[in-house]
Amino acid sequence: DGGITQSPKYLFRKEGQNVTLSCEQNLNHDAMYWYRQDPGQGLRLIYYSQIVNDFQKGDIAEGYSVSREKKESFPLTVTSAQKNPTAFYLCASSPGLAITYEQYFGPGTRLTVT
Amino acid sequence: LAKTTQPISMDSYEGQEVNITCSHNNIATNDYITWYQQFPSQGPRFIIQGYKTKVTNEVASLFIPADRKSSTLSLPRVSLSDTAVYYCLVGDIAGANNLFFGTGTRLTVIP
Numbered sequence: 001d002g003g004i005t006q007s008p009k010y011l012f013r014k015e016g017q018n019v020t021l022s023c024e025q026n027l028n029h030d031a032m033y034w035y036r037q038d039p040g041q042g043l044r045l046i047y048y049s050q051i052v053n054d055f056q057k058g059d060i061a062e063g064y065s066v067s068r069e070k071k072e073s074f075p076l077t078v079t080s081a082q083k084n085p086t087a088f089y090l091c092a093s094s095p096g097l098a099i100t101y102e103q104y105f106g107p108g109t110r111l112t113v114t
Numbered sequence: 115l116a117k118t119t120q121p122i123s124m125d126s127y128e129g130q131e132v133n134i135t136c137s138h139n140n141i142a143t144n145d146y147i148t149w150y151q152q153f154p155s156q157g158p159r160f161i162i163q164g165y166k167t168k169v170t171n172e173v174a175s176l177f178i179p180a181d182r183k184s185s186t187l188s189l190p191r192v193s194l195s196d197t198a199v200y201y202c203l204v205g206d207i208a209g210a211n212n213l214f215f216g217t218g219t220r221l222t223v224i225p
Contacts, residue, residue: 035211042201043158044214058213061210090157099146099213105157 003027004106006091011111013085021076021109023091028103031097032074037062037088037108046089049074050097078111085113117141118202123220132189134219136202139183144206147178147185152199152218161200162187189221 004025013019025032031050035043049068063082067076072098074093078085090108094101119137128133138147146165164171164176164185175188189196196200201218 007190035215040217042217045213048213088155099148100163101204102160102163103150103158103213105159108155108157110155 004091004093004104006089006106008109009107011109013111013113016080017113018080019085019089019111019113021077021078021089021091021111023076023106025072025074025075025091025093025104025106027104028071029093029094029095030071030093031101032066032068033103034058034064034066034074034076034090035090035092037090043090046076048097054107078113085111087111118204118214118216120200120202120216120219122217123222125222125224127224128193129191129217132192132196132221132223134187134189134200134221135184135200136187136204138204140200141182141204142206145182145204146195146206147176147182148203148205149174149176149187150201150203150215152201158201158215165187192221192223194223194225 008020033048034046037043044060046064047066049055055068065077088110091106092103094103148163151161151162152158162174162176166178169176176188199218199220201215
């Protein structure tokens, strides 16, 4: 059963703590992405990775970090430097980076920081 | 980077055909047009993609005029389950700089 998994579905943290969101895919896709979505808003690109051990900043990378040590995994760390971390976080993957490739999204992680 | 403009929201009755238009006046020669659908608290799902003229699949049709400065997503005979946000993306094969989802169009299907 191929797909993308994100865990946990809901995550609560205290302000000032770093938190890592998991994203795993078994689709053998090269490209992976992290998006942030705020209520009533569209998706904003945080980071993306085209291949293992390589990743690039998206539009709103400040306060976030990622790693791509394995093809199937692309964890996102929300650091204490992120001013407004409460949001819905979506991970996606695609066979390649081009827009012509369909992106497959995970179920998302809703992060609440108080 | 081709900027897209879509209506913020639309309402439609069940069984009607819905057309959502996306404007992209500065679309480049190598740009493709892609539409995604997103239900609440879920990730978006690919609907359809095209470059010019008309593309049709089992879910929707995409109409692109000759000048490619706009595109129209057509959903035939919508049902309540089509209530969602629809995003129009425009970009080329160069890379993720073109993965701009914007705010999309919120379609509400009324019984």
